[in-house]
Amino acid sequence: MAVAAACVLSFAACSQDDDSGGSAAENGTKASGDAIKIGLFNPSLGAVPQPGVTVGKNAAVDYINNQIGGINGRPIEIVDCGIDQASPESTSACATQFQEQGVVAAIDAYNTQSAAALKTLTAAGIPLVGQIPFNLTTGAQTANRVYFGPPPAAFLVGFMQQLKAAGKTSLKLANADLPEAHVVFDQLLKPMGALLGIKVDAIYYPATGPNFTQLASTLADGNPAATGLMTSPMDSTCTKLAESLRSINYKGTIFLAACTDFISELGDQAVGAQTYSPIWQPPSADSAPEPAKTNLATAQKFIDNQEGNAGFYGYGTFSILADFANILNAAKVTDITGPVVLTALKAVKDYQSFLGPKLANCGKATSPNCTTEMLLFDVVANNKTQPVTGGFITPLPAALAKIPGAA
Numbered sequence: 001m002a003v004a005a006a007c008v009l010s011f012a013a014c015s016q017d018d019d020s021g022g023s024a025a026e027n028g029t030k031a032s033g034d035a036i037k038i039g040l041f042n043p044s045l046g047a048v049p050q051p052g053v054t055v056g057k058n059a060a061v062d063y064i065n066n067q068i069g070g071i072n073g074r075p076i077e078i079v080d081c082g083i084d085q086a087s088p089e090s091t092s093a094c095a096t097q098f099q100e101q102g103v104v105a106a107i108d109a110y111n112t113q114s115a116a117a118l119k120t121l122t123a124a125g126i127p128l129v130g131q132i133p134f135n136l137t138t139g140a141q142t143a144n145r146v147y148f149g150p151p152p153a154a155f156l157v158g159f160m161q162q163l164k165a166a167g168k169t170s171l172k173l174a175n176a177d178l179p180e181a182h183v184v185f186d187q188l189l190k191p192m193g194a195l196l197g198i199k200v201d202a203i204y205y206p207a208t209g210p211n212f213t214q215l216a217s218t219l220a221d222g223n224p225a226a227t228g229l230m231t232s233p234m235d236s237t238c239t240k241l242a243e244s245l246r247s248i249n250y251k252g253t254i255f256l257a258a259c260t261d262f263i264s265e266l267g268d269q270a271v272g273a274q275t276y277s278p279i280w281q282p283p284s285a286d287s288a289p290e291p292a293k294t295n296l297a298t299a300q301k302f303i304d305n306q307e308g309n310a311g312f313y314g315y316g317t318f319s320i321l322a323d324f325a326n327i328l329n330a331a332k333v334t335d336i337t338g339p340v341v342l343t344a345l346k347a348v349k350d351y352q353s354f355l356g357p358k359l360a361n362c363g364k365a366t367s368p369n370c371t372t373e374m375l376l377f378d379v380v381a382n383n384k385t386q387p388v389t390g391g392f393i394t395p396l397p398a399a400l401a402k403i404p405g406a407a
Helices: 002-013 052-066 086-101 114-124 152-165 179-196 212-221 235-247 261-265 282-287 291-304 313-328 338-346
Strands: 038-046 076-085 105-109 127-131 145-147 170-176 197-203 224-228 253-256 274-277 347-354 359-361 375-381 384-387
Touching: 038 052, 038 086, 052 076, 052 291, 052 313, 076 086, 086 114, 105 114, 105 313, 114 127, 127 313, 145 338, 152 179, 152 274, 152 375, 170 179, 170 212, 179 197, 197 212, 212 224, 212 235, 224 235, 235 253, 235 261, 282 291, 282 375, 282 384, 291 313, 313 338
Parallel strands: 038 076, 038 105, 105 127, 127 145, 170 197, 170 224, 224 253, 253 274
Antiparallel strands: 274 375, 347 359, 375 384
């Protein structure tokens, strides 16, 4: 499978431009025939939308259908269903829609309410596929789901490991006041901090958006060694908070979850901040190894051909769909049904993912995640990041073992 996947990935080197059809592909292999329907839980509605998901989805469809020949020659068609992260009912309704439209898999695009879809998807034999299970209930079990990235606990443990290594023992993080955010803090962040010897505090701001000056002042109160955002629904939140923290002269480490836009928008003011990611991002391109470096350039060309800002969620969604297609192509899956797709994905071992690490095992009995490795980046110059440790971080297994589904 790994050899076949490498052949599929070789298409990434083909040149691209914008033709009259809106495609970035040139000299690629175009798919034809009946489309393979794939559902997408797209968090595009409500108070905390993630608009980059749509950008990444559109770019990935172009790449898969017009560059690498689809999935075994057939094009993919995305059944895009908008969900509101504050409404589990919207996720449940999308799962029913996917069942009715006969999708072969449903993509979890960082949906905090994904657990609301599990019963319907499992009964219909539709696997749930993603990168990070933002919902802890979803991430705690393995049935009918595969995630190409690490569990949420891995990011928190990896980040705090490096804080401790740098001699920093206090952390205060903010998050939108949503139920899942409280669960993440209570069940993950606080116990992990206690295990690692780091004092951890959390504050919450209205889901409609914070008063950034007030939020920055609250975060900086007590002078914690590191402060920032636990997660961020959109890059603009990171940018505005970083500006506010700089304006009040906060001197500690500014941590901005998985954001990337602030790195270019703030220029020199962003230097010294940290972000995490399951995959290589454009500001880290100079540090990325092959094939991630070439694949990142490919993703960027297809994403740049779309309207709208991609950010972390755009590249993440592109990566999920690219890995999904490449794995099924490598497995030479032709009878594409939900159960067959799930079997192929769970059979993956030692597969080099499109923008992330080598996926050791996607069929573990204890975790739906194919890896625990994560990246932590330092902003080192204008629009440039480097991994803190030079590459991927493996979080402490003893810490992950305390979280259901994380190890």
